[in-house]
Each structure stands twice: as structure tokens, then as C-alpha cells.
Amino acid sequence: MRSARWRGAMDVLRTTGDREALMPELPDVEGFREVLMACGRRRCVTDVEVRDAGVLRGVTVARLRRELKGRCLGKAWRHGKWLFVPTDGGPTVVCHFGMTGSLVCCAEDDPIAPHDRILLTLDHNRHLRYRDQRKLQGVQLADDTEVARITDRLGPDASTVSGPEFRELLSGRRGAVKSALMDQSVIAGLGNLLCDEILWRARVHPRTPARSLSETVLRRVHTRMGRVLETSVRAGCVPPRRSWLTGRREDSEPLCPRCRRSLCSGRVAGRRTVWCPECQT
Template identity: 60%
Template sequence: MPELPDVEEFRRILESCAQDRRIERVEVRDAGVLHDVSVGRLRRDLEGRTFTRPERHGKWLLARTDGPTVLLHFGMTGELLCCAPEDPPHAHDRVVLTVAGDRQLRYRDLRKLKGLWLADDAGVARVLADQGPDAATVDRAAFDEALAGRRGSLKSVLMDQSTVAGLGNLLVDEILWRARLHPARPARDLADDEYGRLHTEMQGTLEEAVSAGRVPSLASWLTGHRDDTDATCPRCGEPLEHSRIAGRGTVWCPRCQPEAP
């Protein structure tokens, strides 16, 4: 599932492929990925416009133009590619935007759980109104404020996009492992130094993952071992635990991440 580092990579693709380029053609191959906008309106409102600098907030990509903004959310299987018009079409290419210079942005998605919205500035604000601060840029004070008084486990609170935006299942498990915090710990029970450690490890994990353009499966990362047979902790060698917490498959080290502090 695309998480914040993946979406930041899509932002870079959009920037390098289409920024400052005129949208010459909008082709919708599957209207099932459009939300609150018709095929006709998408074409009318975008063709002839020019992409400006794209932005990202959490898992949302904001494809800004000199008119409306295209908001993209990639769900579980979405991706954004920069292609040449002669590149073979893919069965899961849902929307294709041809820009000046013979380049195409292709929104590709197998499961079509999310997709594209079109909005003016007020509409963008409404879409993002329920999002917490961006996990990659939130400072310690805003992070503490976002978590203050939240009920539920650390796993559920960090995955809630209204707390901090951009974290998914893999990142939350990785961050909690690095911070030596059990995913089932109640979020409101953390001490001040634990909040500080959690924020520091979140920032460090995201910095590395954004540099890689994805959540990497490295040998030094918990993520690199979560699907191993007889998986062990890359830090201490203890067998990893697997369960469902907050409705999601969760992995942790019982030695590094004890249930009680």
C-alpha cells in the first residue's frame, strides 16, 4: 500500500514529468476512479491548463495547475508513472494526461479503492480538513498536541490520518520497533521521554524511506523481516511476534518492545 514515502516519490515524478507543462489531452479509461467529477468536466477544466508545483500532504498528492487542483489518493494499489505516448498501454491505466513535450502522466490502479478528485482551493481545504499534520514535517510540539488525550493503542492512533497524516501499516510497525514501544500500548500512557523518542524515530524513519522512494525491505529494518519464515528481530535476534492490532497485521519484537514500560 502506498504510504508517505511512495506518495512523495509520485510527487517527484509529477514534478519532473509535468511541472510547467500544458495539459494537451485528458483521457479517462475508467471513470470508476473519478470522485465528484464527471469525465466531461475533468476534460473541460484541465485541457489547456498548465501544471504548477505539486504538493503532498500525508498520503494525498496535490497536482496543482493554474486553475483547479487534481487530488490523487492511491489507496492500496495506485501509482503514478511518467511515460512516452508510444509506451504500450497497461490494463490498469485508468487516467492518462498528455502534456506538452510528448509526455504522459498515467494513473495506474488495480483495485480502484481511491482515485482522483478535482477541486478549487476551498474544495482542497475541505478534502484535507480531517487530516492531521504531515508526519514528515510535524515538529515535536505539534506532534505531542496531536497525540494528546487520544484513546486507543499506539498502533491505532498513529495509523489514524486525523492524528498525523501519511503513516500506514509498515511505517507504524517500523517506527514503533525503532522507538522500542509496544504497538498495543495505550497512546495516552506514554511518558514525555517516550513521546520524544517516538517523534525522533518517526522523523528518522521517514527521512530514510523518502530517500529510498518507498518503505525499503532492508536487512537492518523490521520491514525487511516481517514476512520471513521464523522471522527474528534484526536488532536482538528474538523471534518476532505476529498478531492483529487495530485490525491490521502487526509485527513486533517482544524483547525490544515489552508491553509494559
């Protein structure tokens, strides 16, 4: 069973050739959480196979096996792009998916993919696999103090931040509004595609200084963020709809879905950014 996010992202890649579509953001990680929760009834770990220790962070192969084998995975929760999986009486498994990571649930005898790095055998002969091509982040074990240390570095989750808190967080920020939105210590969970889509829908240029935005504009950005996230979480990714900026950004001659003006492309916050010069002034 593949995640909805992975299927959606591969559709984006086939349609647009956009490698950024595979970079997990909040909707993708929420999809991984759902994959994990549906992978077996009790989700008890009967075996641990680490095929590539390059995805382990601060934990050895031996300790990972010792801590997880025989334990059941509890109710997973997400904050931003981080996934936290408590175990019964043991540490929390913490996953960050970097640019190319994913969780896949499948049958134990399904062929192992080239980038399957960690394989957890669960009850009912299910495999939960951590799959990652580039290995920029990975998997660690954490106690409650270490979990708190991770979350304390993050801003509020983008899917739950209130309007007043959102406006307070952005109103005093130096630099471009896109930079502020992508800063995980300000708001957790937004990535490149989400930020471009949100700002396009809010009619805000990505290079606009965040502190120059009026309360009315910040309220509009927050509203559009909520709507984009709601739809994207249902899809398991930022969907490549033709009515969305996401569905146009990799066209050979991309046009704004709203006004049909040619889209612009440049770099903001170190990332390729797409916007409409007519709609986003």
C-alpha cells in the same frame, strides 16, 4: 520513467511477497509528486484519456477533459497521503492512491498497462498515468474551499510535525499507540509499514495505550519517526533492508534484526502488525 517508490515497492514484493508493500504511504506519495514534477518541462495537458471512470470521484469524464485540456499543471504539493496539483487558472487536481495507486511518467507510445486508468498527454509527448489496480480511491477536482475541507480533516503532516505538537496529539489519545499513529486525523501520512517500523525502532509495543506513554518515550517515538521518514522518502518507499523490521516481516521464520528473537504477528487497528516481544515490551 517509473517512480522510485514503484521500483522500491516491487523490490519488496519480489523479496517478501508482501502485498502491503504496495500500499502508498507518505514516502510513496512524495515520490509520485517528484514523478509529476519531472514529467515534461511545462507539463501542459494536450489530451485527457479516461480508460476507467471508476477512479473518478465527484467529477465526470467530460468535465475532467474540459477542465484539464489546455491547462498546465503547477507545482504539486502533498499533505499526508494526499497529492494536490494546481492548474493555471483552473481547479486543483486531487489524488489519493488508496491501496494500489501510483503515478507513472512515460513516453506517449509506451505500452498501456492493464491498470492505467487515466492518461494525461503532456508537452514533449510525455504521458502522466494514474495507475491503480483496486480503485479504492482516485482522482477529483477541487476549488480552494474544497481543498481546505480535505486538509482540515487531516492532522499535521508526519514529516513536519514538531516534537511538542506530536506529544500533545498523542498524550491524550485513547486506544493503542499504533491506532493513534495510523489515524490520519491525528497525524497524516503514516501507514501500516511505517508505524510498525517506527515503534520497533522506538522499542514501544504497538498495543501500548497512547496516553500511558511518558514524555520521554513520546519524544523517542517522534525522533525515530523523523529518521524513518527521512530514509524512506529518499528510497521512495519503506525500504526492505535486512536491518529494518520491514525487511524481515515476511520471512518464513522472521527474526528481530536487533536481538534475533522470533517476531510476533497479530492485528492492531485492524491491520496485520509485526513486533518483537523482547525489544517492544
